[in-house]
Each structure stands twice: as structure tokens, then as C-alpha cells.
Amino acid sequence: MNTLFDKIWDKHVVQTIKDGPTQLYIDRLYCHEVTSPQAFAGMRERGLKCFRSDKIYCMPDHNTPTHDQDKPVDDPISRKQLDTLDKNCDDFGLKEFKMNTKDNGIIHVVGPEKGLSLPGMTIVCGDSHTSTHGAMGAVAFGIGTSEVEMVMASQCILQQKPKSMRININGKLSPNVVAKDVALYLMSKLTTSGATGYFVEYSGHVVRDMSMEGRLTLCNLSIEMGARGGFVAPDEKTFEYIKGREYAPKGEEWDKALAYWKTLKSGDDAIFDKELNFNASDIAPRITYGTNPGMGIAIDKTIPTLDTIDEKEQASFMKSLEYMGFAPGEKLLGHSIDYVFLGACTNGRIEDFRAFANIVKGKKKADNVTAWLVPGSWLVDEQIREEGIDKIVEAAGFEIRQPGCSACLAMNDDKIPAGKYSVSTSNRNFEGRQGPGSRTILASPLVAAAAAITGKITDPRTL
Amino acid sequence: MKQKFNVITSTCIPLPLENVDTDQIIPARFLKATDKEGFGDNLFRDWRYNKDGSIKKDFVLNDSRYSGVILVAGKNFGSGSSREHAAWAIAGYGFRVVISSFFADIHKNNELNNFVLPVVVSEGFLQELFDSISEDNKMEVKVDLPNQVVTNLKTRKSERFEINGYKKHCLMNGLDDVDFLVENRDKVESWENANK
Numbered sequence: 001m002n003t004l005f006d007k008i009w010d011k012h013v014v015q016t017i018k019d020g021p022t023q024l025y026i027d028r029l030y031c032h033e034v035t036s037p038q039a040f041a042g043m044r045e046r047g048l049k050c051f052r053s054d055k056i057y058c059m060p061d062h063n064t065p066t067h068d069q070d071k072p073v074d075d076p077i078s079r080k081q082l083d084t085l086d087k088n089c090d091d092f093g094l095k096e097f098k099m100n101t102k103d104n105g106i107i108h109v110v111g112p113e114k115g116l117s118l119p120g121m122t123i124v125c126g127d128s129h130t131s132t133h134g135a136m137g138a139v140a141f142g143i144g145t146s147e148v149e150m151v152m153a154s155q156c157i158l159q160q161k162p163k164s165m166r167i168n169i170n171g172k173l174s175p176n177v178v179a180k181d182v183a184l185y186l187m188s189k190l191t192t193s194g195a196t197g198y199f200v201e202y203s204g205h206v207v208r209d210m211s212m213e214g215r216l217t218l219c220n221l222s223i224e225m226g227a228r229g230g231f232v233a234p235d236e237k238t239f240e241y242i243k244g245r246e247y248a249p250k251g252e253e254w255d256k257a258l259a260y261w262k263t264l265k266s267g268d269d270a271i272f273d274k275e276l277n278f279n280a281s282d283i284a285p286r287i288t289y290g291t292n293p294g295m296g297i298a299i300d301k302t303i304p305t306l307d308t309i310d311e312k313e314q315a316s317f318m319k320s321l322e323y324m325g326f327a328p329g330e331k332l333l334g335h336s337i338d339y340v341f342l343g344a345c346t347n348g349r350i351e352d353f354r355a356f357a358n359i360v361k362g363k364k365k366a367d368n369v370t371a372w373l374v375p376g377s378w379l380v381d382e383q384i385r386e387e388g389i390d391k392i393v394e395a396a397g398f399e400i401r402q403p404g405c406s407a408c409l410a411m412n413d414d415k416i417p418a419g420k421y422s423v424s425t426s427n428r429n430f431e432g433r434q435g436p437g438s439r440t441i442l443a444s445p446l447v448a449a450a451a452a453i454t455g456k457i458t459d460p461r462t463l
Numbered sequence: 464m465k466q467k468f469n470v471i472t473s474t475c476i477p478l479p480l481e482n483v484d485t486d487q488i489i490p491a492r493f494l495k496a497t498d499k500e501g502f503g504d505n506l507f508r509d510w511r512y513n514k515d516g517s518i519k520k521d522f523v524l525n526d527s528r529y530s531g532v533i534l535v536a537g538k539n540f541g542s543g544s545s546r547e548h549a550a551w552a553i554a555g556y557g558f559r560v561v562i563s564s565f566f567a568d569i570h571k572n573n574e575l576n577n578f579v580l581p582v583v584v585s586e587g588f589l590q591e592l593f594d595s596i597s598e599d600n601k602m603e604v605k606v607d608l609p610n611q612v613v614t615n616l617k618t619r620k621s622e623r624f625e626i627n628g629y630k631k632h633c634l635m636n637g638l639d640d641v642d643f644l645v646e647n648r649d650k651v652e653s654w655e656n657a658n659k
Contacts, residue, residue, distance in 0.1 A: 014654045015647070020629025023647065025654055035546065037497035046641065051648060063495070077495040084497045128545040128569060142569055144547035146576035146640065154644035156651055160627065162568075192482055193539040196568055226542060228568055292482050292542070312590075316481045316537070409491040409544075418514070430486040430543060432509050 002267035004233050005164045005199050008139045012122045014156055021158040027121040029151045030107045031058040031094075033085040034411070035126030039149035040088040050092050052155040057116060058089050058096040059107045062411045064404035066374050069100040078412065092152075105377025105403045108132040108345035112216060113379050115245025119234040119261040124151060129345050129427060131222040134231030135215035137238055137264055139199070141229035162228045163197055163273035166266070168204035171280035176460045178355065179214035180347060180425065180444035182206065183221035184286040184296045186278070192294040196226030198274065201266060206280045207232055212241040213351035220346045221427055224293040233265045285460055287423075288442040289332060290320040291431050297332075299447060299459050305329045323431055324439050325419075332441075332457050339422035340371040340452040341434070342445055344408035347425035348376025350383045352445040357392045359449035359460060365397035366455030372414055373398055374406040398452070410435045423451040466578050468634040471559055472605040472616070474531035476523055477596045483536055484543035485570060489552040491544075502548055503555025524556075528600045532559040535592050535604075539563075540581075541570025550577040560606050562613065564589045575630050576640065582606060582613050588622045591615060608635060 014023040031039075036058070043050070050056060063078040073079040082099065089096035097103035097110060104110070108129050111117040119137035124130060126148040133140035147157050169182060200222055207215065215232045222230030232238075239258060242248045249257040284298035297303065306328045309317045321327060342348075342356050353375065365371060373393060375381040381403055384390050390400050407414040408426035410433070416422045418437025425448050429440035441457070450458040493505045510522050518525045534553070540563040541549060550573035553561065561574060562582045574581045584592070595602050595617040602617040608631060614621040632638065644651075 011658070014650050017629050020627050023644070023650070025651065025658075034494050038499050038547075041498065042641065046645075048645065051651070081495050081497060126545060126547070128543065142545035144545060144550070144569060144573035144576060146547060147572070150641050150644050153641050154648055154651055156644055156647075158629075158640050158644070192542050193565060193567070196539070196565070223543075223545075226539070226567060292484065294482075312538075313481055315479070319480065409486075411491050411494065428484075428486070428543060430484045432490050433486050436490070436492075436509060436514065 003164045003270040003272060004201060004264055004266045005139065007264065008120055008122065009161060017158070021160050023156050024122060024159050026124050026151050026155055026157060027055060028116060028123040029056045029148070030111060030123070030125035030130070031056065031148065032062055032107055032125070032127060033060045033081045034062045035145050036088065036148055037081065037084050038145050039126070039152060040092065042149045043092070043152055048153050050094065050152045053093050055155060056094050056152065058085060058094050059104060059110060060085050060099050061106045062405045062409065064099050065412050066372070066401035066404055066406050066414055069402050075413070102378045105375070105379065106345045106348060106405055108220065109348055109376030109380065112136055113245065113377060115242050115248030118242065118248070118257070119238060119264050124157065128223040129220050131227070131229040132216050132220040132345055134219035134222065134229050135212060136242070137231060137234030137261065139229065139231060142223060162199040164201065165195060165198040165227070165274040165276070166201045166203055166272045168275070168277045169202070169206040169280060170204040170277065171206065172209070173206055173280045173283065176285055176446055177283050178444050178446060179210055179217040181283055181286045183218050183224070184288065184293070184442060185283045187221065187224050187294045188296040189278070190225045190294070192224060192292045193226040195222070198227050200227045200230035202230055202232050208235065211351055212237060213349040216349065217346055221293070224427060234261050285444060285447050287332060287447060287457060288429050289324065289326055290317070291323055291429055293427065293429060293442055295320065296442070299457070300333055302329055302331045303327070333459060335457045336421070337369065337423050337441070337451050337456060338420040339416050340369055340448050341374070341407045341422055341424040341426060342448050343372065343374030343376065343406050344426035345376060345405070346427045347445050348374060348380060350380050352425065353380070353384050353389050354387070355445045356449040357389045359446055359463065360396040360398065360453055361392050363396055363453045365452055368455045369452050371398050371452045372401060372407055374401045375403045377403050407434050409433060416440070423448050423457065465637045465639070466559070467637040468578065468580060468608050470605065470607045470609070471532065472603055473533045474529070474601055475533040475535045475592070475596055475604055476529045476531055477593055478523060478534060478536045479593050481537040482539045482542055485541055485546050485549040486543055488541065488549040489546065494546060494548050499551050501555065502552035503557065506552040506556040532557055533604055533606065534558045534561045535589070535596065536561060536563045538565045540566050542567040545569040547573045547577070550574045550579060554579050562589070562592065562604070575634070578634060580606065580608060580634060582624045584613060584622050584624065588620070591618060591620065
């Protein structure tokens, strides 16, 4: 015991139901347009108002187009869902960061940027990638729509306390190996269910050395190992990131908050239900070859052969390869690709655009590639322009689109056509994830940039 | 969807695939609705239908040999996206129970919150279920929630399954967490006052 997770969780327990779950207090509820309408409808049916409307922040992101955001949204069904969020926020008196304003973007990018996600908080959203906010030292996790309604109605949810896991990654990452590679590596080791039932604390030199953007990427992908969430104990880097942000505590409040945040770490004697150790030197740039994020390899290695796969899993493995158009034992370096997507709550931050620009600078986009470069927020877009990244990528033949979730799950117009290959910095490669029949290869912004330049799967270390 | 739960005996629909993610259960393009209705029609949409809307004959939901209100699925069912639409689709199609050896966390909660019972069985019990169904597609399984026992009526083998007492009570009585939490708002206020 005495883990940071215990400290934050236990502090938020309102009551423990006999032979049942814990009633947990929630500091922050984020809502987007896709998983909230039925929760609002439920509140209306019950005749309820939001219990703590000042702790709820809403933002359209999944359906937002990546062009002409100042014009009406073409797709009438998307438009209806976006309008429904506007109306619900008005009716229930909730703060909404509206589309086509400087405050908008992807909720998991904007929350930390605005200083709304803070150390020690409990944060939930009807979205599995809520785990992202764990980078700020918060206990943050995704919930279903019924649970969104619970939080609206009572600022609480009912949850079984997860077990705790610590993942230590020690040593120093090699050049061209970034947070995304670390996450893809962990998933391939743990599989997509390896951390189910656990809440993960990331620790070790690699995590301490990681920028806040890197930690956001790492925590974002916790759900891809099945974990309820993942987080990093806050440190000076965290405090520096938060200080001065729009909603961050100021003045005396800041001093008080900081004093508390500095106590947020696992004790030296902390006991975790499970503890795993990894070495940075084992991690290379990575890609996925299958249809779940755990099906990944180092970029220069081959897809596993059938005899290395557990007999019970062979049917799923072969179904997956068939969908992707790959064969067991195949090497993917040099395989031609069609699309590149830089963005999403995984890799839509300024550091990702810097990394992409660094690689494409002075080179030209491959003719066979369609590239979608989508910032995670308008603030990221502003940074891109301030730093001249837009000029660098434009000179290489790319354009920066307008912020939103975009081709990560293709609820807007940005869909990868059936059968086409996309090297994507997003979080999921499930069948049809980026559009029906689309084939997604998950990778870091560096691998995506290398592919965008060469038109094929390329090791960024060789450019 | 608030159907009270007690004992259910039914034939089963087998889906012996591992890591079935919620993007397969209900693809993202069907998440644009603002109510909970109609999701059952698009359950497993891309496995069930071709692009032109014709049915894929080899998918199990289109196979007339199989029917019933129990879905038997491979390990790690419901991974990926937190979308409750997946649970609405399963419930909307008419499933009352999903049996697997392992469920993803959020999806499991979503099923429970929609009065679909996720039953976790051992790998061995699951494999035997798949074997029994393939030998006799009309074989039945009995799911006894009050006693927390699931029985393969072909082999007569039973296994106990876990569910916390509170959730069991909710399922058996058609009760809802929101009502419970609203009734407990005074406790929330006390917590807030103590943690200012």
C-alpha cells in the first residue's frame, strides 16, 4: 500500500457500499458530443439539474471537420450531434469550448493545456483516452454514458477499486525512439489485456526524462494495454507546465496547491499488486502489423510466424493478417503506403509537429501519399505558426488542417478508403477504425514523417 | 432495457474470436445518434453485412443454425473504445448474457449498466462451451444469477461466477445507479465540506 494511486483514490471515497463498489468523488467531468447526448437525455427524463455544473467542461471534437470550421458542417447527422451538445450546454448551464473558437480542439489535448487537469484530481470522460490526463499526476479514466449521467447527477461514480501496477522503464532512449515507441513496446509485451483490472503508475529514468508531451502520449495509450488508466507522479516538470495556464491556480492558491502536489508520490515502501521492469535500450522505433495495438514489432523486424502464436489465438491472428493484407514472417520495411495521419489525442501536440517537421525539412512529400496533419487544438495550431513549422511542412508539400479528432476514428470526413494503408500516429488500428476497410499501421510521428517522404514504411534512423 | 434478471436458459451464439473490440461491436460511424434506440440493427455491422448492404452468410449472426439470448465470446471481449453504444447494440439485438473468459473493464461496466450480464468463466469452461455448441447448436446454457452459477446443459458441468452483491441486487430488481447516487447527494455534500 501507500502508493500514489491509493492516496488519490482513498482521498476521494465518499462511501463504500457493503459488498459493492466505492462511491468515488470526481473533480472534473469532461464531455464531448458523442458519448454525452443520452446522458443529458437521461437527466431530462429524471428532471435533474447537474449537481456541480462548475466541475463539468464540454467540447465538440470527434465530429469536427478539419477544414472550413467557420461554415456549417456538411454531414447533417454530425451537425445534429454537434448542435445537440451546444443546446445541452446551454440548457444545463455548462461551460463549452465551442467549435471554431481558439479554445477548441480535442478535449484530451485542451484539458491539460488550459490547466484544467491538475495533479491529485479524479478526472473522467465518456472516452477511453481520458487516461491521457494521468500525465498531470491525476487519476483519470474513461467511463460509459450511464456513468457520465451519474457524474452529472451526483459528481460521483460507483467503481470497484482497481489493483495497482508500477511499470519502471529505466535507462536512456536511443535517438529517434520516442514516447509512442515506448507505449507500443509496452503493449506488445503486455498485450491488449495485460493490464486489465489495474491502474498503472509509470516510473523510472525514461519517464522522468520524458517531456510533458511525451508523458501525455504514454498515459494516453494505457487503455490500449487494458489498464483502467495510467499516470505519472507529478514533479518540477509538471508544475512548470501547469504554472500560468488559464485555469491553473494563481497567487496564494498556487502556493497552497503546489505544497499539496509535492506530497503526491508513492512511498519508498509502497507495495504494488504487480511491478514490471523494462530497459530503454530494448526499445526501437515501432510499427503495428495487425488489428489491435498490441500486435506490434520493431520497425526492422518481421511479423511473427504462425508457430510462435498460441494455438487458441491463431484464428484471430490469421483473420487480422488477412484483413491487413500481410503474411506471417513478412518484413514490412519498404512496404508501400497510401496515407499518413499526424494528430489525435495521442500525437497531436506541438512536440509531435516539431518532430515531424524536423524529418521532412528540406525534403518532399512522396507523390503516392495523402497526408493529413491535424493539430490537437487551436493552441497547438498557434504554436505551429509561431515556430514556423507550417512553413517548413508546406515547403515539403504538406498542409496543416484544422484541429479535431479527425482520421483517428473517422467520425468526420477524413476517412481512409477501403484497402488503403495508413501510417497513423493515432491510438487504434482496429478493423475499420479509420474508415470501413481501412488498414492502419500505428507509429510515432518520426516514422509517420519518414513514410510521408518515402511513400513506404521507412526506419527514421536510416534517413 | 431495464429487464429484471433472474435465471435465464437459452441456446447460444458462438463467437470464438479473441480481443473483439468495441469498434467491431459497433463501428464509429454509427455513434452519431443522440438516443439509445436502433443500435441492435448495426451490432457487428461490418462482420454481418457487405458494403452493399447484403448479408455475409458466413457470419454467425446470419447463420440460421444459431439463435438465443446468450453470446459466447473469446477472451478479452469489449476492448478498446469506451462507447456504451456497444452495450446498447448488444442489448438492442436481444442478448441478455455475454459469456467470456475475460472482459475489458469499461465494457463490462457498460453491459451491467444496461442489464446485460457479463459472465466470466474459466478458459477450460469456455472452450468446452464452444465445443458443445459446435457439436450441437441447439444445446442450452443455464445462467442462474441468484446462485451465481452457469451450467452447460449438454455436459451438465457448472461453474460459479463472480458479481458484486450491489450489482447483483440492481440487476435482479431493475434498479439503477443514478437513483442511488441522487439519494446519496447529502453524503456527497458532507464529503465536499470535509475536503474544502
